[in-house]
Amino acid sequence: MSDTITKGAEAPSGDNTPKVSTEKKQKPERVASLWSDALRDLRRNPIFIIGAALVSFLIILAVVPGWFTDGSPFDNNACDLADSLKRPSAEHWFGFDVQGCDIYTRTVWGARNSIIVGVLTTSMVTLVGALLGLLAGWKGGIVDSILSRFTEIFFSIPLLLGGMLIMSMLGKGNAWTVSVVMTVLGWPQIFRIMRASVLANKNNDYVMAARALGAGAGRITFRHILPNAIAPVIVVSAISLGVYIGAEAALSYLGIGVQPPEISWGLMISDASVRFLDAPHVLLFPSAVLSVTVLAFIMLGDAVRDALDPKLR
Amino acid sequence: MTTVIEKNQKNGRLEVGTPLLEVKDLHVEFHTRDGVAKAVNGVNYSVAAGETLAVLGESGSGKSVTAQTIMGILDMPPGKISQGQILFRGQDMLAMSEEDRRQIRGQKIAMIFQDALSSLNPVMTVGAQLGEMFRVHRGSSKKEAREKAIELMERVRIPAARQRVGDYPHQFSGGMRQRIMIAMALSMEPDLIIADEPTTALDVTVQAQVMDLLAELQAEYNMGLILITHDLGVVADVADKIAVMYAGRIVETAPVHELYANPAHPYTKGLLRSIPRLDQKGQELYAIKGLPPNLLKVPAGCAFNPRCDVATDLCRTEIPKLHQVSDKDGKELTGRRSACHLWKETLHG
Numbered sequence: 001m002s003d004t005i006t007k008g009a010e011a012p013s014g015d016n017t018p019k020v021s022t023e024k025k026q027k028p029e030r031v032a033s034l035w036s037d038a039l040r041d042l043r044r045n046p047i048f049i050i051g052a053a054l055v056s057f058l059i060i061l062a063v064v065p066g067w068f069t070d071g072s073p074f075d076n077n078a079c080d081l082a083d084s085l086k087r088p089s090a091e092h093w094f095g096f097d098v099q100g101c102d103i104y105t106r107t108v109w110g111a112r113n114s115i116i117v118g119v120l121t122t123s124m125v126t127l128v129g130a131l132l133g134l135l136a137g138w139k140g141g142i143v144d145s146i147l148s149r150f151t152e153i154f155f156s157i158p159l160l161l162g163g164m165l166i167m168s169m170l171g172k173g174n175a176w177t178v179s180v181v182m183t184v185l186g187w188p189q190i191f192r193i194m195r196a197s198v199l200a201n202k203n204n205d206y207v208m209a210a211r212a213l214g215a216g217a218g219r220i221t222f223r224h225i226l227p228n229a230i231a232p233v234i235v236v237s238a239i240s241l242g243v244y245i246g247a248e249a250a251l252s253y254l255g256i257g258v259q260p261p262e263i264s265w266g267l268m269i270s271d272a273s274v275r276f277l278d279a280p281h282v283l284l285f286p287s288a289v290l291s292v293t294v295l296a297f298i299m300l301g302d303a304v305r306d307a308l309d310p311k312l313r
Numbered sequence: 314m315t316t317v318i319e320k321n322q323k324n325g326r327l328e329v330g331t332p333l334l335e336v337k338d339l340h341v342e343f344h345t346r347d348g349v350a351k352a353v354n355g356v357n358y359s360v361a362a363g364e365t366l367a368v369l370g371e372s373g374s375g376k377s378v379t380a381q382t383i384m385g386i387l388d389m390p391p392g393k394i395s396q397g398q399i400l401f402r403g404q405d406m407l408a409m410s411e412e413d414r415r416q417i418r419g420q421k422i423a424m425i426f427q428d429a430l431s432s433l434n435p436v437m438t439v440g441a442q443l444g445e446m447f448r449v450h451r452g453s454s455k456k457e458a459r460e461k462a463i464e465l466m467e468r469v470r471i472p473a474a475r476q477r478v479g480d481y482p483h484q485f486s487g488g489m490r491q492r493i494m495i496a497m498a499l500s501m502e503p504d505l506i507i508a509d510e511p512t513t514a515l516d517v518t519v520q521a522q523v524m525d526l527l528a529e530l531q532a533e534y535n536m537g538l539i540l541i542t543h544d545l546g547v548v549a550d551v552a553d554k555i556a557v558m559y560a561g562r563i564v565e566t567a568p569v570h571e572l573y574a575n576p577a578h579p580y581t582k583g584l585l586r587s588i589p590r591l592d593q594k595g596q597e598l599y600a601i602k603g604l605p606p607n608l609l610k611v612p613a614g615c616a617f618n619p620r621c622d623v624a625t626d627l628c629r630t631e632i633p634k635l636h637q638v639s640d641k642d643g644k645e646l647t648g649r650r651s652a653c654h655l656w657k658e659t660l661h662g
Contacts, residue, residue, distance in 0.1 A: 205431040211386045212426075213446060213497065214419030223445075227436045 038307035045307070051299030058293055061108060062115035071105040087281060094285040097268070098275060103285050106263055110286065113175045113264040114293065117248040120179040121186060122241040129187040130233050133194025137229075138202060138221055148195070155188040159247055167256040175264075178248050178257050186240065193236055197229035204228075231308040238301020242294035249290055265290045326502075326535045329363035332402075333505050333537040334383065334422075339397035341378055341561075343608075344390060350608040352378045354561040355397075357635075360505060360537040365528075367540045367548040367569070369584070370558035371605050376541045379558075380507045383539075384424050385414045402504070420450055423498035425527075427510040429490035433482035439466075439493050440478035446500040465496040469526060488519035492526065499530060505537040512547055524551055545588055549573060554648060557581050560606050560616035563635060564652045577638045577651035577660040579621050615654070627654050 042048045061068060079101035088095040094103035136147040162185045167173050170181070201207070202225055210224050251257030252266030253273075260267060265286040272283035327333070341353035353375040360366045370376045381387040383399055385406065399406045401422065406414055426432040434442055443465055444458030453461065459478065466474035469492040482490055491511060498506055508527065512520040528551045531538050542548060548555060548569065555572050557565045557580065565578040576582045583601040603620040606612055615633050618624040631654070638649040641661055653659060 205426055205428060206434045208386055209424070209426055209432040209494075209497075210434070212384050212418060212424040214415050214417075214450065215445075216415060219449065224434050224437075228434065 038304070041307040042303060045303050047299050048303030048307070051296050051303060054292065054296035055300055058111055058115060058296065061111040063112075065108045065112065069102075069105045069108045071102055072109070095279075095281045097271065097282050098279070103268075103282060106268060107265070107286055107289055110263040110265045110268060111289075111293075113258050113262060114245045114248060114266075114290070116175040117179050117182070118241045118245040118293075118297070120176070121182045121244040122237050124179065124183040125186040125190055125240070125244075126233065126237045128183065129190025130194045130230070132187070133191040133233075134198055134221065134226065134229070136191070137195040137198025138225065144195070147191070151188040151191050154185060155192070157185055159185050159243075160250055163247060163251055164254060164256060167251055172259050173251070173257050174262060175248075175258060178251060182244055182247060186244070189240065190233055190236065194229065194233050197232050198225055201225050201228045231305060234308065235301050235305035238304060239298050241301070242297040245290070245297070246294055327362040327504055329361075329535055331362040333360050333362055334402075334539075335359040335398075335400040336379065336383065337398040337400065339379065339382065339399065340395045341375070341382055341387070342393050342395055344393060345609070348609045351611065352392075352561050352608055353382070356558070356561070356563055358556050358563065358566070360539055362504065362537050363532070363535045364554070365531065365538040365540055365552045367542060367552035367555045368558060369542060369545065369548060369555055371543060373560075373605050373608060374558040375561035376558050377509055380424070380509050380539065380541055383507060384418060384422065385411075386418075386424075419446065419503070420501040421503050422505045422507065423501065423503040425491075425494050425498045425506060425508040425511045428514050429487065429494045430482060430514075432494060433490065435482060438479050438481055439485070440480075442482075443478075443493070443497055443500060446497065450501055461500070465500055466493070468499070468530070469493070469496040471496075487515050488523060491515060491519075491523050495523070495527060495530070499534070502534055503536065505539070506531070507539045507541070509541045510543070511540070513542070513544070520547065527551070545584060557584070560611055561608065562616065562652060563650075564617065565650065566635075567638075567646075567649045571646070571649060575660060577649060577656045578653045579623055579655070579659055580617050582659060583620075583622075615652075623655055623658065625654065 042052075066072075079096075079099050081100045083096040083100035084098055086092070086096040086100075092102050092104060094107060097103055097106070132147055132151075136144040159182065163178075163181055166181045166184070167178070170177055207220060207224055210220050215224070248257055248264065249266030249269060252264045253270040255270070257266055258264040268286040269283060269290070272279070272286065276283050336356055336358050339353055339356045340351070343350040343352055352373075356375065356379050358366060358368070368376045368379070378387065378392070382392075382394060383406075387394075394407060397407070401417060406417065409417075433439065437445075440459055440462040443462035444453070444455070447453040447458040447461045448455070463474045463478050466478065471477060471489055471492055477485075482493070485493065491514075495511075506527075511527065512523050515523060524547060527538070530536075538551075540548065540552060552569045554566065554568050556563050557572075557578065559580050565572070565576065565581050567577070572581065573585065576585055580601070583599070586599040587601060589598055601620055606616055606619075612619055612629075614627075614629045614631055615621070615624070618628040621628065633652045633654045635650045635652045636656055637645055638651050638656055638660060639645045651659070
């Protein structure tokens with residue numbers, strides 16, 4: 001079974017898939033024809049191009065912030081209290097924060113934690129949620145009942161509230177612990193969508209037809225049900241990527257997410273909020289970047305959804 | 314019982330007349346919240362290579378359930394095979410392991426479904442779906458599979474097959490989609506094809522084309538064909554013999570022309586009378602009164618008795634056996650059976 005599946009992944013067009021989309025989905029390359037067609041559609045979609053460009057830029061920012069700024073926020077001599085709260089200028093586009101540190105440098109370096117949390121959480125949530133959802137939907141019966149009841153326990157805990165509780169219990173947080181905590185709280189959403197989607201698809205005639213043609217359980221699950229059921233999961237995943245970035249910012253804002261001296265947009269917004277009236281630019285830039293990031297991922301998710309549904313073409 | 318079948322040396326196909334499938338005393342029931350629905354109650358039929366058996370019946374008569382049981386794609390639960398045998402070339406498929414059955418499915422016995430659009434995976438191109446058969450069962454490479462898919466599409470006369478191999482099912486018309494389903498069923502050159510109402514979703518002119526294509530390919534490959542339908546018109550041209558089902562039982566079997574000329578069961582008679590005919594234009598069309606029985610509460614005796622014009626007290630108490638039918642001189646008519654206490658009166662009267 002597995003060998004035929006891997007053969008399916010050898011589509012020449014598979015390599016062109018944009019970085020982000022391969023990270024957040026689980027092995028969609030299997031259905032080369034569907035994905036290469038979706039890609040052709042995406043290339044013509046301005047929403048996708050803008051979203052993908054922004055996301056690619058943000059990822060580069062996260063991986064190599066040194067390309068965009070000479071300064072380092074971890075250099076103690078870089079900040080000068082004399083520059084405290086200075087307005088934006090030609091040399092310092094975003095101005096200075098209360099400690100006299102360059103906001104542009106900090107914003108660039110802050111992208112890393114946000115992107116790590118967003119991408120990592122989304123990948124883990126999608127993987128866990130989709131696999132369990134597939135299992136529950138396909139197996140049904142007692143497996144489904146147990147998994148669904150288990151999911152409901154987690155589903156009843158609000159993301160931010162639960163995040164605050166667990167993070168404050170854990171003490172010092174960083175991007176990784178924030179991701180794990182949000183995965184624990186976030187997977188039920190994907191589980192439910194995947195389960196419902198599998199249930200809706202597994203009784204379709206083509207599943208019966210595939211069985212009648214001698215396909216085994218593995219092939220039916222991964223080649224016929226999964227590609228038909230995955231589209232809503234991808235959309236929700238892409239959109240929740242933005243939500244997780246926002247949640248990380250919220251946790252950091254509350255002082256229980258990423259801890260100083262680490263940098264995160266949430267921390268920057270938190271620091272800036274107290275001086276909003278006399279120095280709005282300190283709040284403005286990290287907030288704007290955060291909004292644009294969330295928007296970029298939502299645009300990407302929306303475009304991918306449209307491209308993945310052949311019925312919409 | 315034939316276990317070793319001689320293949321025709323010329324083309325590797327079975328000789329016409331080689332027994333293929335034999336369904337023996339099959340009982341299938343569904344366990345529902347309201348009780349046990351007996352969908353199939355002791356069905357017997359057989360098909361040989363090159364032969365076409367038409368299974369005729371209303372919705373709920375058990376014809377599709379029988380077919381799904383043969384294919385092994387019945388949902389169990391709620392379905393349950395309580396009794397019977399399904400012999401494919403002498404081997405009981407119900408006693409086989411799931412893996413052995415899977416090898417038969419698609420390769421030896423293939424099925425064509427009613428609604429081709431919903432039976433094709435909407436997110437795979439037709440070429441990928443046709444080619445999948447070769448990749449799964451024959452281990453072909455991607456390129457070989459694609460070539461085979463094009464070849465098959467040409468076989469079922471889809472115009473511009475090479476250009477259309479990358480299209481999705483929704484981009485084809487209904488008739489073309491059904492051709493693709495036929496191509497898929499034919500891909501492994503099976504010995505037997507089960508067609509479950511293959512033309513019901515098509516309009517009349519396309520129906521004829523699809524049936525002709527199916528009959529032609531059947532003759533070419535010497536395949537056995539089980540044609541499940543409720544359409545008497547579809548059956549007449551292509552079938553060799555007919556089994557009429559009612560409430561999970563076979564009520565009459567006969568060679569096709571004899572059944573049309575001279576039915577031996579009141580239900581068959583009623584079905585034939587309810588076909589609109591040109592020479593009866595302007596007259597009220599005959600209809601069998603009443604409704605098919607609820608399978609949770611099948612009437613005692615003959616299941617057809619509440620709707621039957623000639624039912625007697627015997628019909629209300631005793632379930633009729635499938636009697637061998639004979640002509641007026643008492644000579645047995647080959648292949649003709651009727652499950653009616655009054656078959657003599659029906660046939661000769």
